[in-house]
Amino acid sequence: MSVIEHTSHDAGHGSGAPPNRRNILMRPGFVRAAWCFALFFLVGLYLVAGIRWLAGWDPVYDWNIIVLVGGLTLAPIGFLLGLGSFDYWLYWISGRPTIPDDHANHGAHTWKDYFKVNTDHKVIGVQYLVTTFIFFTLGGLMAMLFRAELAQPGMQFMDNQTYNGLVSMHAALMIFVFIIPAFAGLANFAVPLMLGAPDMAFPRLNALSFWFLPIAGTMFLCSFLAPGGAFATGWTSYAPLASEQPIGQIFFNMGVQWAGASSILTALNFLVTIITMRAPGMTFWRMPLLVWANFTTSLLVVIATPFIAGSQFFVMFDRIMHTSFFVPADGGYVLGYQHIFWFYSHPAVYIMILPGFGIISEIISVMSRKPIFGYRLMAMSLLGILVLGFSVWAHHMFVAGMADWLRVPMMISTLLIAVPTGVKVFSWLATLWEGRIKLNTPMLFSLGFISMFVIGGLSGIYLASVPITIHASDTYFIVAHIHYVLFGGSVLTVFAGIYYWFPKMTGRMYNERLGKLHFWLTFISFNLTFFPMHWVGLVGMPRRVADYSDRFADLNLFVTISSFALGASVVVFFYNMIVSWARGPIAESNPWRAMTLEWQVSSPPPIFNFDEIPQVVGGPYEYGVPGARHAILTGGGTPAAKEAHA
Amino acid sequence: MSAHAEALHGGDHHGPPPANQSSRIAPTILGMFLFIGTEAMLFGSFFAAYFFVRVVNPDAPSTWPPAPNEFPQFVAGINTAILVTSSFTMHWALQSIKRNNRRGLQAGLLLTILMGTAFLLTQFIEYAHIGFNTSDGAFASVFFGLTGLHGAHVLVGLLLLTFAANRAFRGHYSPEHHHGVELPGIYWHFVDVMWIVVYVTVYLI
Numbered sequence: 001m002s003v004i005e006h007t008s009h010d011a012g013h014g015s016g017a018p019p020n021r022r023n024i025l026m027r028p029g030f031v032r033a034a035w036c037f038a039l040f041f042l043v044g045l046y047l048v049a050g051i052r053w054l055a056g057w058d059p060v061y062d063w064n065i066i067v068l069v070g071g072l073t074l075a076p077i078g079f080l081l082g083l084g085s086f087d088y089w090l091y092w093i094s095g096r097p098t099i100p101d102d103h104a105n106h107g108a109h110t111w112k113d114y115f116k117v118n119t120d121h122k123v124i125g126v127q128y129l130v131t132t133f134i135f136f137t138l139g140g141l142m143a144m145l146f147r148a149e150l151a152q153p154g155m156q157f158m159d160n161q162t163y164n165g166l167v168s169m170h171a172a173l174m175i176f177v178f179i180i181p182a183f184a185g186l187a188n189f190a191v192p193l194m195l196g197a198p199d200m201a202f203p204r205l206n207a208l209s210f211w212f213l214p215i216a217g218t219m220f221l222c223s224f225l226a227p228g229g230a231f232a233t234g235w236t237s238y239a240p241l242a243s244e245q246p247i248g249q250i251f252f253n254m255g256v257q258w259a260g261a262s263s264i265l266t267a268l269n270f271l272v273t274i275i276t277m278r279a280p281g282m283t284f285w286r287m288p289l290l291v292w293a294n295f296t297t298s299l300l301v302v303i304a305t306p307f308i309a310g311s312q313f314f315v316m317f318d319r320i321m322h323t324s325f326f327v328p329a330d331g332g333y334v335l336g337y338q339h340i341f342w343f344y345s346h347p348a349v350y351i352m353i354l355p356g357f358g359i360i361s362e363i364i365s366v367m368s369r370k371p372i373f374g375y376r377l378m379a380m381s382l383l384g385i386l387v388l389g390f391s392v393w394a395h396h397m398f399v400a401g402m403a404d405w406l407r408v409p410m411m412i413s414t415l416l417i418a419v420p421t422g423v424k425v426f427s428w429l430a431t432l433w434e435g436r437i438k439l440n441t442p443m444l445f446s447l448g449f450i451s452m453f454v455i456g457g458l459s460g461i462y463l464a465s466v467p468i469t470i471h472a473s474d475t476y477f478i479v480a481h482i483h484y485v486l487f488g489g490s491v492l493t494v495f496a497g498i499y500y501w502f503p504k505m506t507g508r509m510y511n512e513r514l515g516k517l518h519f520w521l522t523f524i525s526f527n528l529t530f531f532p533m534h535w536v537g538l539v540g541m542p543r544r545v546a547d548y549s550d551r552f553a554d555l556n557l558f559v560t561i562s563s564f565a566l567g568a569s570v571v572v573f574f575y576n577m578i579v580s581w582a583r584g585p586i587a588e589s590n591p592w593r594a595m596t597l598e599w600q601v602s603s604p605p606p607i608f609n610f611d612e613i614p615q616v617v618g619g620p621y622e623y624g625v626p627g628a629r630h631a632i633l634t635g636g637g638t639p640a641a642k643e644a645h646a
Numbered sequence: 647m648s649a650h651a652e653a654l655h656g657g658d659h660h661g662p663p664p665a666n667q668s669s670r671i672a673p674t675i676l677g678m679f680l681f682i683g684t685e686a687m688l689f690g691s692f693f694a695a696y697f698f699v700r701v702v703n704p705d706a707p708s709t710w711p712p713a714p715n716e717f718p719q720f721v722a723g724i725n726t727a728i729l730v731t732s733s734f735t736m737h738w739a740l741q742s743i744k745r746n747n748r749r750g751l752q753a754g755l756l757l758t759i760l761m762g763t764a765f766l767l768t769q770f771i772e773y774a775h776i777g778f779n780t781s782d783g784a785f786a787s788v789f790f791g792l793t794g795l796h797g798a799h800v801l802v803g804l805l806l807l808t809f810a811a812n813r814a815f816r817g818h819y820s821p822e823h824h825h826g827v828e829l830p831g832i833y834w835h836f837v838d839v840m841w842i843v844v845y846v847t848v849y850l851i
Contacts, residue, residue: 093809095816106662198662201673268680275676278668302684310691314791321780323787325695331705331712331784336698340691608662 028084040078044070119203128185139173163546165230183355193598196279212262223251239326267298281616293358308344356493368435381420414464441515445496452488477537503587521569528562732761806830
């Protein structure tokens with residue numbers, strides 16, 4: 001008897017027919033996904049109805065619960081099953097020989113391979129980016145819709161509930177299914193390459209985490225179809241308001257669970273990859289800062305994200321099972337929601353910016369042709385932000401009626417976070433100092449990021465102090481602040497990262513002139529859109545209200561026009577990306593003459609990244625240091641690699 | 647496609663070529679520990695809700711549970727003993743396969759599954775006879791929240807153990823390769839430890 005154990009070293013492949021010869025209904029793919037989706041929904045429906053019928057509860061068909069169990073939990077699982085996410089595991093747990101499906105599902109040979117459960121981290125990275133940019137577009141269109149409503153005082157196109165639904169949807173899409181996973185996508189592509197690893201530690205789990213994401217985003221969007229309209233409680237979804245809203249709210253609660261599960265599993269995967277799969281010689285102090293950034297971010301995700309899962313569970317329990325977690329009349333504690341929610345969601349703002357810090361560190365060093373200033377301090381400041389990030393959540397609750405004694409400690413710890421963040425900003429500036437700066441598109445976005453993030457950071461320090469928050473809370477000043485750190489900060493780094501790795505991902509070069517045009521349009525219209533919001537906020541215009549006083553009319557019209565320009569600037573980006581991917585000039589393997597490992601292999605990289613595992617011999621940023629090498633590659637190295645340190 | 651794969655890797659291997667192992671801990675074990683870390687934090691959010699309802703809330707009940715409700719400490723105590731014992735049988739199963747004792751592995755897994763099932767059934771019967779419902783106030787929300795979350799984890803643990811047992815009876819696992827037993831084992835011990843915390847905080851103090 002052959003004794004078989006463990007995933008990657010199983011003995012026989014097997015008796016099962018090759019997947020592509022099976023009937024289209026049974027073959028993993030969208031057809032099987034469709035009927036499994038329907039089947040699992042029906043299972044959920046009859047499960048709920050059956051239990052309610054047996055227990056004698058009325059009504060037997062309670063659509064609140066059926067939507068939750070059948071539609072938002074079981075049906076997506078059915079979809080994933082049909083798509084083939086679980087095939088390997090199901091074979092494994094049943095003790096049957098596993099089908100050798102991995103290589104067929106690894107790497108992309110045609111465009112169709114991007115629509116499969118693909119286990120190649122490079123393909124998954126691209127899947128992430130394309131998916132997140134679809135949600136980015138939809139979220140942006142919604143922003144333009146409600147900006148149109150805000151062009152004039154009074155109510156023009158929509159009622160309050162619709163307006164709040166659009167605002168909430170905009171935020172939920174942008175935060176949960178655009179920024180966080182877009183970083184996961186870039187890191188998915190770059191991190192294993194930078195480490196000298198052939199793939200992530202758990203490729204199938206990686207594929208599964210990606211496919212959670214379209215489910216989460218679609219779930220958010222489907223709430224528009226629910227009776228009573230989309231969820232309209234803002235992205236914070238405060239209880240007890242959230243447990244009393246129409247049924248669309250459940251789509252938010254569950255969508256967050258799917259997106260959260262996706263980011264937890266990805267983070268776990270990153271941590272294991274970074275700890276166990278580094279190339280020989282790649283000590284922690286030789287890792288590129290993008291890897292450091294994702295290491296820190298993943299720790300944050302693993303520790304904090306379960307808290308938002310918990311908070312959304314409580315809201316759903318309050319609605320479905322009539323519990324009283326947040327019902328004061330029955331002994332519940334309303335502020336509990338905010339504490340638990342912000343215990344995740346404050347660290348989440350670092351989840352949304354730390355990977356961006358990593359991207360910027362790469363680009364600034366490469367494009368200035370200088371070693372990054374204070375490499376170790378850059379890594380340590382990430383860890384400092386990680387630790388401090390858990391001690392500041394209640395600064396979101398200064399006006400919520402929480403205990404007074406919590407205010408000042410939270411204010412001080414919030415101000416302290418400016419120290420590690422300042423370390424990073426000054427290190428970037430010091431890296432630029434006397435460098436041979438190349439002002440290409442990734443570098444422009446990086447410089448744009450630094451300047452905008454400093455503005456957002458300064459208004460953050462401003463808001464950290466209790467008296468200012470009391471004045472500015474729930475005004476457009478907050479909206480301006482969050483967009484300076486999330487758009488001017490995170491989104492600009494996402495653009496920088498995409499332009500930087502575009503040649504590596506596609507093997508083609510983007511159009512530099514269009515890239516620069518995109519940057520300047522974005523940079524200018526972004527400032528025209530969000531800078532005036534500081535002003536209207538400070539003089540008292542409240543957020544989350546569809547109507548406003550006549551005295552804000554001129555500035556709001558100006559903001560609306562600028563926001564349309566901002567929307568238009570994205571068209572330049574999409575045009576550049578699509579046309580360059582299809583017909584752009586063939587890119588060299590190392591167009592930026594960078595030292596990190598991903599640039600030492602062909603563009604796009606070979607299916608398993610490296611022919612031989614590289615040997616790391618030095619730091620990743622020794623630009624201009626005579627004779628310095630980051631790594632020695634045998635076989636897979638390209639001539640350009642040897643010039644990288646010039 | 648598979649011809650291409652075989653040309654690359656000799657055809658007897660799934661997934662990418664082996665990476666450099668830069669840490670002594672096996673990736674699967676590290677992954678399980680990290681997963682348990684997030685699970686502990688999920689329990690943490692439920693304990694936070696418990697803390698808010700019982701301690702922070704100005705209207706917190708003076709007795710726990712608020713009279714006239716009672717938690718069945720004795721039955722839950724027996725249940726605790728069952729679950730703790732099942733951790734030992736789980737350990738026995740793992741030690742057995744390390745010493746190439748297949749019968750011990752099979753018996754250990756079966757006993758663990760039996761005790762886990764007994765725990766869940768007892769919990770279910772306890773729910774049916776406890777005398778209050780989820781809608782009977784915040785203490786009940788916390789009680790059903792924490793014990794229910796834990797029960798869901800027992801269920802997942804039982805599923806994992808069933809998979810392991812299925813493979814154990816089909817002749818898989820060896821003294822060298824037994825991650826498939828070790829991983830559910832780690833998870834099971836976590837579920838067990840978590841129960842002790844839940845039992846102490848919710849039922850006893």
